[in-house]
Amino acid sequence: MKKIITAAVMFLLVNSPAFAAGGIDVFLSNLNIQAQADMAGFSARVSAQFGVPLLNVQAAIRVADNPADAFMFFQLGEMSQKPYEEVVQVYQTQKGQGWGVIAKNLGIKPGSPEFHALKNGDLALSGVPGGKGAGSGKDKGKGKGKGKKHNK
Numbered sequence: 001m002k003k004i005i006t007a008a009v010m011f012l013l014v015n016s017p018a019f020a021a022g023g024i025d026v027f028l029s030n031l032n033i034q035a036q037a038d039m040a041g042f043s044a045r046v047s048a049q050f051g052v053p054l055l056n057v058q059a060a061i062r063v064a065d066n067p068a069d070a071f072m073f074f075q076l077g078e079m080s081q082k083p084y085e086e087v088v089q090v091y092q093t094q095k096g097q098g099w100g101v102i103a104k105n106l107g108i109k110p111g112s113p114e115f116h117a118l119k120n121g122d123l124a125l126s127g128v129p130g131g132k133g134a135g136s137g138k139d140k141g142k143g144k145g146k147g148k149k150h151n152k
Contacts, residue, residue, distance in 0.1 A: 024099055027121030028068040035067035042067055045127030050074040063088055072099060075123055079114040080106035
């Protein structure tokens with residue numbers, strides 16, 4: 001029964017106008033659905049992707065309002081190069097203001113590739129160390145010459 005409800009909710013999310021718009025809210029909503037369907041698998045993927053012990057992930061989930069927020073502790077920690085515990089402290093004092101404000105307070109600059117990835121929901125829980133995340137391709141496409149031919 002739980003799988004049927006989860007499938008129905010996923011169908012509605014994917015076919016809703018909000019999904020077409022994308023963004024961090026849709027990403028986090030979908031992540032919460034995945035976590036509720038398989039909390040052990042969710043926790044293991046977060047642990048593997050961010051290279052943190054499973055016990056730390058479980059502690060983060062207990063502190064967070066929902067599992068997706070726990071994922072964001074580790075994601076923003078990676079983006080800001082700060083320990084997830086520091087992200088948790090900022091979250092606890094400013095969670096009502098949104099992830100953008102939390103990111104800014106952690107030193108992630110508006111306009112940066114990381115900030116854009118955050119706002120667009122261009123994040124992923126791949127479960128692979130160093131997996132797709134914000135800023136993962138920021139050095140691509142910047143070759144020398146910028147379109148000039150180098151024939152002599």
